[in-house]
Amino acid sequence: MRSKSLLISTLIMLLLASTLIAGTKIEFSDPKGDDKGPGYYTYPTNPIYKPGSFDLTGATIEDKGDKIEFVVKFAAPVSFDWGDYWDVQQIQIYLDFDRVENSGYTETIPGTQLLVDPANAWEKVVFIDPHTVPKINGEIEMKAAHMKDDIVLPSKIKPIGKSLKATVNKADLGVAEDVDISKWGYGILMLSATGFPGDWCVLMRRVNEYEGDHRFGGGADGAGDPNVIDLFVDNADGSDDEAQIQYDMIDGWESGMDPEDRSDDKLSVIKLVYPSQ
Template identity: 40%
Template sequence: MKTSRFALWTLAAALVGAPALAGDKVSFKDPTGDDNGPGTYKYPTDTVYKRGSFDLTDFTFEKKGDKGEITLGFNTTLEDAWKMGNGFSVQMAFIFIDTDHKEGSGSTDAPPGLNVKFAPKDAWEKVIVISPQATGRVKAEVGNKAGALKDNVLVPNKTKGSGRKITSTVDLAGLTGDPSQWGFQVIVQSNEGFPAGNDLLTRKVNEYEGQHRFGGGNDGECDPHVIDLLAGEGKGEASEVKAQHDMLSYECAEDGTAKKMATLSMVGAGEKATAEEKKAEEKK
């Protein structure tokens, strides 16, 4: 049976838009222009925070032996305005990994300063912290502030920014299995050299933006301190903007505490497999 050119074109278009999930390497895309958290966030006013600095465009994780190689793409050329020495200054990212998709396995809490939690089915086993800060400083902050989560926080031994990409290499301590079956979530934040209180090197979001503070949120601790993340199926489709805003929706009590905390989910083939397994189980 002959295959029409239209059918081939449709298949090719679908493959281009789909996230790459193949054994030891996974790649996802994220829409541009959604670097506004739940839809209301605004950049700090200082010129070092140029438009697109926190706009995630793509993410790749590749397992090579006992190491993982990570690439993060952004919607602007990186700059080392604060002379951090790694080719970038203001960006920071947290890469959460769910290896087993089991409710009750892993953590639903996030490191301090993010003000988010994860759905029980998306509890994470490991989180990789990507920062322009020196490795020793990041590890010290993790040890002092991450509490019970600290043993599951991985800090890369090498991170570099060039062009529009940040690349990192991390030892895969405790991360075993097939990455194409894992769930991933990438949270984009801003490197903060003088974090408030117990925050893990993260920059706060306030009601009004300031020179070094994001605006559009709340002056309490009820709003998610997340500027961009992966959503939907990680294809970079326009619908994923709404999915991001929905995930980051929150409610504040009068005293600034969280009445409803932003609750995140993972992206990845493993999540699809889990959903299909549940549907099959329900049909029995």
């Protein structure tokens, strides 16, 4: 009986303590139902891709001292039918630390098939993927070796309900503990993870011209179309017009037929979200 009381007291104290510890906290929202990439993408036909699985609804970014905690929320629960950890989501978080034009990368992780506006060039990207760390590192080494030092894997990832919580060490991002994260720019992209990626894709599922059992539809069979299903845009306040802003932002792509021949491809350009603006 005494140990039961002790357990309950401990749990209550942990609950209280957890609510008292707080640093800078940024909140993003995204309209529901805009998980269509440029406005016309369709989900794969297999029912494991439940409606809402790639529909971003919100995110919080919280300064936790020597760590930063990212919680990315979407409209369907995480499932665990296959994969090393969870099943279908892959999330990329591009970070612009300095807001200096052309300071950093304007390309994205190979296979994402987007460019970043040079004014928002990024320095680090947090990569949240359900494969093992050795597998992810192996893919990065093969397909994104030139940016491998700037692709940061979280020290901890926790799928909870309709969200993924990722904790990143500031040391891994190369920033000081007292950095003001509210001044950064954020590009949070929702993609789909796959264990069978194309040989130029870092574990992301491709969008094709027509949807299939495990392929999104509405894009191209070549490589010019973005393999991104949803992202936060503009002020990320969740207003309805942000869906159209998203569609317009990533709709300018052009693609050839052959994914190995990129000469006819034109990638869309995205802007990051700056909470302090």
